[in-house]
Amino acid sequence: MKAGVFQFCPKFGEVEGNLNLIENALSKVDADLIVLPELCTTGYQFTSHDEVEALCESVLDGSSIRRFIQLCEDRQFYLVVGIGERSDTGCYNSSVLIGPKGHIGTYRKVHLFNKEKTWFKQGDLGFPVWDIGLAKIGMMICFDWIFPEAARSIALQDADILCHPANLVLPFCPDAMITRSIENRIFTITANRTGTESREAQESFHFIGQSQMTSSKGDLFFRMGEDESGVHIVEIDPTQARNKQITETNQLWDDRHPETYIINRTGKN
């Protein structure tokens, strides 16, 4: 299958313009799965709850989702899209998996970064995995990378590809995602945004680009530039992720010893 990313610079609050940009960029792309950045329709730095309410949408029938579904139907591909979700239980920093037949699944970000805690509720859907036929897909968002338990939870449910919409500002994640790939024998696709966002009374955020994709053995297929915009697609065989054999006698899952692992902090300081 052909999978990849679209890296670009969304403009804050300009949902219509961002959607046009995405549609134009993907209108002629030959791919099966494309991952877009976190919060790619709205931009990142909210300044009020009213703004969050106004810009977030239902991931089932919001106008952005309807346009994404139409795009998937037209192009016969799957999209993973980072989007601000408004629901009956509150607003979430979410990622949706959409296909030619519509909405497939939603992941709500579990590990919220910095002021996201002010604007979004903590994700309450765990780390689900969906089988789209071509591959089994899991999703995590940006800062989830720093918690190895996120990628592990996805891999332990037999995901082939970890899709990772991001708005990265710190420099560590691209290399860390190679580790996530190796330790789980899973393909990873990190779609990051570019540009700088400065909003009233907020610190200016510069996003590091460098969207990338790894094989299930941690080989880097590509890493885009810091300020590059564009689509990058590669051909992969996602079933390679189902081979967890590291050496003749080491199988990744058989070699785990959960009975020896400590899950919760035991100390007091």
Added chain:
Amino acid sequence: MKAGVFQFCPKFGEVEGNLNLIENALSKVDADLIVLPELCTTGYQFTSHDEVEALCESVLDGSSIRRFIQLCEDRQFYLVVGIGERSDTGCYNSSVLIGPKGHIGTYRKVHLFNKEKTWFKQGDLGFPVWDIGLAKIGMMICFDWIFPEAARSIALQDADILCHPANLVLPFCPDAMITRSIENRIFTITANRTGTESREAQESFHFIGQSQMTSSKGDLFFRMGEDESGVHIVEIDPTQARNKQITETNQLWDDRHPETYIINRTGKN
């Protein structure tokens, strides 16, 4: 405190010679904690159970341990030493923490690599952490690096420094240990060996050197060369590892959500 590694090329089976080499290298070193490679007294590639029995030793009162204790007493430092352990319950690929007053603790390798499964029993002591006053110390060995649960188990017990004797042959670990450091906010010291070992009817193993040390924020203090021999010591403040604050609103441990993590594989394929 001053902490670091001694990277060198042990010769298989020449325990006496390897000990002399270690003692000479460390006889004038000004340090508080030095980490030595995995199986650094015996060499790596055993070819029979008789050989394992003959070369492994008690980590409480074997002759190698007694020499290491003497060295720690003379130099007033702590050592972490990778050693083949013979005990009442079998032989283990172990790491011992030794100080000026003697043996402090033993870690037995949980994730055995390749033919180690033929020669050693799986570690049965978990991932303990010891407080030596200067710092809290955890140990893991070589291939344990690929399982994020090993370093996590150590960090969740408030270790400041993760000591990591290794005999690395694959290229991924040095960069992955930076990720281990960042995701746990912990100092890491990987002591790897150098050289090539070829033993009868075994594949020839080339070890990649590149012993390294990271800060609790994933900064690389140093990475030694592939074939370099020598001691490398840096001054660190291990209490920095006790600050798990990533941003004003993100504290590494508070931000974990173990209730959402999947620990055991759920799939069937």
